[in-house]
Amino acid sequence: MTIYRHGFLTGLLLGSSLLLPGALQAEPTLLANLATRENPGAPLSLERQLGEALSHLDKRLAVHPADHEASLLKGLIYFRSGNLEAALRELDALRQRAPNFQLAHMVYADLRMMKWRPVNDIGNAQLFASLSREARDVLQGLQQEADYRLGVHLDKELHSRIPRQILTLSDNVGHAIVVDKSRHRLFLFERQGKAQPPRLVRDYYVSTGRKQGNKVVRGDLRTPEGVYFVTNWIPDEELPERYGIGAFPVNYPNELDRKQGKTGYGIWLHGTEREFYSRPPLDSEGCVVLSNYDLDAIKHEIKPGVTPVIITSRIDWIDEQTWRNERHEILQALQQWEQDWESLDTERYLSHYADSFWTRSHDIQSWKRYKRQVAQSKTFQDVKLEDISLFSYPRVENQQGDLVVARMHQTYRSNNFNSEIQKRLYLTRRDGQWRIVYEGR
Amino acid sequence: MTMKLRVAIGALLWFLSAGLSASTLDEAQSLLQAGQAEQALTLIDRQLEATPDHGDGLFLRARALTALARPGPAERTYRQLIEHHPQRIEAYNNLAALLVEQNRLAQASQILEQALTDIDPAYAAVYRNLQTVNVEIARASYGKALRVDVPEQSVSLATLNLVDSPRPAQAPPEKVNTEQAEVVEASPAIPLEAGEPTAIEQTVRDWARAWAAQDVGRYLSFYAGDFRPDDGLTREGWEQQRQVRLRRPEWIRVELEKLRIAEQSAQQVVVEFIQKYRSDTYGDVTHKQLILSRENNGWRISQEKTL
Numbered sequence: 078m079t080i081y082r083h084g085f086l087t088g089l090l091l092g093s094s095l096l097l098p099g100a101l102q103a104e105p106t107l108l109a110n111l112a113t114r115e116n117p118g119a120p121l122s123l124e125r126q127l128g129e130a131l132s133h134l135d136k137r138l139a140v141h142p143a144d145h146e147a148s149l150l151k152g153l154i155y156f157r158s159g160n161l162e163a164a165l166r167e168l169d170a171l172r173q174r175a176p177n178f179q180l181a182h183m184v185y186a187d188l189r190m191m192k193w194r195p196v197n198d199i200g201n202a203q204l205f206a207s208l209s210r211e212a213r214d215v216l217q218g219l220q221q222e223a224d225y226r227l228g229v230h231l232d233k234e235l236h237s238r239i240p241r242q243i244l245t246l247s248d249n250v251g252h253a254i255v256v257d258k259s260r261h262r263l264f265l266f267e268r269q270g271k272a273q274p275p276r277l278v279r280d281y282y283v284s285t286g287r288k289q290g291n292k293v294v295r296g297d298l299r300t301p302e303g304v305y306f307v308t309n310w311i312p313d314e315e316l317p318e319r320y321g322i323g324a325f326p327v328n329y330p331n332e333l334d335r336k337q338g339k340t341g342y343g344i345w346l347h348g349t350e351r352e353f354y355s356r357p358p359l360d361s362e363g364c365v366v367l368s369n370y371d372l373d374a375i376k377h378e379i380k381p382g383v384t385p386v387i388i389t390s391r392i393d394w395i396d397e398q399t400w401r402n403e404r405h406e407i408l409q410a411l412q413q414w415e416q417d418w419e420s421l422d423t424e425r426y427l428s429h430y431a432d433s434f435w436t437r438s439h440d441i442q443s444w445k446r447y448k449r450q451v452a453q454s455k456t457f458q459d460v461k462l463e464d465i466s467l468f469s470y471p472r473v474e475n476q477q478g479d480l481v482v483a484r485m486h487q488t489y490r491s492n493n494f495n496s497e498i499q500k501r502l503y504l505t506r507r508d509g510q511w512r513i514v515y516e517g518r
Numbered sequence: 519m520t521m522k523l524r525v526a527i528g529a530l531l532w533f534l535s536a537g538l539s540a541s542t543l544d545e546a547q548s549l550l551q552a553g554q555a556e557q558a559l560t561l562i563d564r565q566l567e568a569t570p571d572h573g574d575g576l577f578l579r580a581r582a583l584t585a586l587a588r589p590g591p592a593e594r595t596y597r598q599l600i601e602h603h604p605q606r607i608e609a610y611n612n613l614a615a616l617l618v619e620q621n622r623l624a625q626a627s628q629i630l631e632q633a634l635t636d637i638d639p640a641y642a643a644v645y646r647n648l649q650t651v652n653v654e655i656a657r658a659s660y661g662k663a664l665r666v667d668v669p670e671q672s673v674s675l676a677t678l679n680l681v682d683s684p685r686p687a688q689a690p691p692e693k694v695n696t697e698q699a700e701v702v703e704a705s706p707a708i709p710l711e712a713g714e715p716t717a718i719e720q721t722v723r724d725w726a727r728a729w730a731a732q733d734v735g736r737y738l739s740f741y742a743g744d745f746r747p748d749d750g751l752t753r754e755g756w757e758q759q760r761q762v763r764l765r766r767p768e769w770i771r772v773e774l775e776k777l778r779i780a781e782q783s784a785q786q787v788v789v790e791f792i793q794k795y796r797s798d799t800y801g802d803v804t805h806k807q808l809i810l811s812r813e814n815n816g817w818r819i820s821q822e823k824t825l
Contacts, residue, residue, distance in 0.1 A: 169624075172659070172662075176662075179662070179663045179664070179665070180663070182659045182660070182662040182663035183659070183660065183663035183664075185659045186655075186656040186657070186658075186659035186660040186663060187656070189652050189653075189655045189656035189659065190652070190653065190656040192648075192649070192652045193649045193652055193653060200660070200663070204653070204656060204657050204660055204755060204758070207749075207750030207751060208664070208666070209666070212664045212665070212666045215663075215664045215665060216663075216664055219663060219664075
C-alpha cells in the first residue's frame with residue numbers, strides 16, 4: 078500500500094479532478110470508506126467525505142480518548158486533504174500522548190520529511206540506509222502494522238454486512254468477538270434484539286501467532302481457528318509484564334480440536350507489554366494480542382464462561398437475507414430434533430445424528446444402543462431449549478460441509494429423570510439436512 | 519550657561535554618541551571576526567547602555583555571546599531583538615541555530631517557519647536551514663519508531679551575519695564572501711604523465727573547487743553512477759548528507775597537496791593526495807584516495823576513501 082502517494086496526489090489535486098463524484102468511487106479510498114462506514118449510501122463530495130471521516134474519528138476519540146489509531150487516521154486524513162501542518166500537529170500531539178506508539182513516530186517522521194520531499198510509503202524516507210538487521214525487522218513490522226491498521230478502512234466488504242460466524246446470540250450473551258487473522262483485526266459485536274443481526278461496535282488491530290496458518294500442535298506458534306469461549310480473567314498483578322494489563326484465556330483445544338488430535342494450551346486474548354503500544358502483526362506464540370488501551374476498552378464487555386471468541390482466517394461477510402435464511406434453517410432443525418425427542422419415537426430422534434457423531438464416551442453405535450435402552454423406560458419426555466446461541470464454525474482445511482456450534486440452556490423432564498444443563502451441539506449439513514455430530518455440556 | 523550653549527552641547531553630545539555607535543559596532547565586529555568575543559562584548563554592552571534596543575548592537579551582542587558559549591543570554595538577546603525588530607530575519611535564523619545546538623529542534627523549526635512566513639518566504643539560507651531541521655526532526659523520530667539510538671545534536675545550522683541580512687548594506691562586504699570559492703593550490707602536483715593525467719588532475723581539482731564553492735549540484739556531478747559511499751549510507755542518503763554538509767558552513771576551503779596518480783589502467787585510476795579542509799566551523803587534514811572511472815564524458819569518482 079502506498080498510503081502517502083495516494084494522499085500526496087489527493088493533496089495536490091484537491092479542488093480539481095478528485096472533486097468529481099465519480100473519481101472517488103472508482104477505487105476504494107481510506108477517506109471514502111471512513112465516511113461511508115459512518116454513513117452508508119449515496120456518494121459524497123470530497124469535502125463532505127473529509128468532514129464525515131473526521132467527525133467519525135472524533136466520535137471514536139470522544140468515547141476513547143486513548144484511541145490512538147483514530148488520531149493516526151485523523152492525521153492521515155488531514156494530510157490527504159493537503160493540510161500537512163494540521164497532520165503534523167495531530168501526529169505530534171499523538172506521539173507526545175503515546176510515546177510508546179512507534180507507528181506514530183514513524184508517520185510523524187515521514188510527514189516531517191515530506192516538508193522537503195515526497196515520501197511514498199510509510200518509513201520509506203531512506204534516511205537510515207545502514208540499519209541493523211534488528212532495526213530493519215522493526216521497520217518491516219511497523220510497515221505491516223500500518224498496512225493492517227489502515228487497510229481495514231479500505232475494505233469495502235466490511236460495510237453494513239454481517240459475519241456468518243455469528244448466527245444468533247442469546248439474550249444473556251451481550252457481546253461476541255470475531256478475530257479475522259488475515260486482517261489482523263478483532264471485531265466486537267453487540268447483540269441486537271431477537272432475530273436481529275448483531276451490530277459491529279468497534280474493531281481493533283491485533284497481533285497473532287508468529288507463524289501463519291491454523292494451530293495443530295503445541296509450540297507451533299500458530300493461532301488456532303475455531304469457536305471458543307472465554308474461560309476466565311487473569312488480572313495484571315497475576316501476570317508477567319509481557320501480557321500487559323490482563324488476559325482472557327479461551328478454551329482451546331475445544332471438543333473438535335481434541336477430536337482432531339490438536340495439542341497445546343494457553344491461547345489467550347491479552348494486552349501488550351507496557352514498553353510498547355502495539356506489536357507487529359505476527360508476533361505472539363499463538364495468542365491474540367490487543368493494545369492495553371483497546372483491551373481496557375472492551376474488557377467490561379467480555380464475560381468469562383459466556384463471551385464467544387471466534388477466530389477465523391477470514392471472516393465470511395454475508396448479507397442480511399442470507400443470514401436470516403441460515404439462521405432459520407438451523408433453528409428449525411433444532412426445533413425438529415426437540416420435537417422428535419419428545420415424541421418417544423427413538424428412531425426418528427436418532428435420525429438427527431450423523432454417522433460421524435461422537436461424545437465424550439460414545440460413538441454413533443454405542444450412542445444409539447444407549448438411547449434405545451433409555452427410551453424403553455420413558456412414558457413421557459418434555460424438552461425445553463432456551464437461550465440459544467448459534468455460531469457458524471470457521472471453515473478449516475479438510476472440513477466436510479458446514480459446521481455450526483449451538484449453545485443453549487436445556488431443561489429435560491421425564492417420568493424418571495429431570496435435568497437442567499448448558500448444552501453444546503455441533504451440527505453439520507449432510508444431504509441438505511443438519512445433523513448432530515457432537516453433543517455435550 | 520546660556521540656553522543656546524546648552525542646546526549646542528547637547529547636540530554635540532548626541533552627535534558624538536551616534537558617531538561613536540557606528541564605529542564601536544564596526545570595531546566590535548572586527549573583534550568578533552578576530553575571535554576576540556570577550557572584548558567585542560564589552561564594547562557592545564557599553565554601547566547598548568545608551569541605546570538598549572539598538573538592532574545591530576543586539577545582533578552583535580547575541581553573536582558575541584554565542585561565540586562565548588553562553589547560549590542562555592544569547593537566546594534572550596535574540597528574542598529581545600526580534601521583539602523590537604520583528605523584520606530582522608537573521609535574528610530568527612541565528613536563534614534557530616542556537617536552539618538546534620541545544621537539540622530544541624521543534625522550536626527551531628517553528629522560529630524558521632515564522633521567519634519564512636512573516637518576513638521573506640524566498641530567503642534561501644533560512645529555507646535550507648529549515649529543511650535541515652526538518653530532516654533532523656524526522657531522523658530523531660525515525661529513531662524512536664525503530665528504537666535505534668540517534669546521536670543528538672548531529673547538525674548545526676548556517677548562521678547569518680549582519681552583512682547577510684537583506685537590509686541596505688552599510689557595512690563593508692565581509693572578507694569571508696570573497697574567500698568562499700577559493701581553492702588554494704598550495705604545492706605543485708607530482709608530475710604526471712602526458713595527456714590524460716592532466717585531464718585527471720583537472721577533474722580532481724574541479725571537484726575540490728565545486729566543493730569549496732558549495733555548489734552541491736556540480737560537486738555531486740563528479741561522482742560516477744555506481745559510486746558507493748563507504749560509510750554504509752545509500753547513494754540517496756549520502757547525497758542528502760553531502761547537501762547538508764556542503765551548505766551548512768558559511769564558507770569552505772579545500773586545499774589539495776601532493777596530488778599523485780598511484781595506479782592507472784585504461785578505465786580506472788587511483789589518485790591520492792593530502793586534503794586540507796577548513797570551514798568556519800571545522801577543519802581537518804586527511805590523506806585521501808579517489809578511484810576514478812572513465813565515463814562517457816570524462817573521469818568520474820567511483821570510490822572515495824580516507825587512508
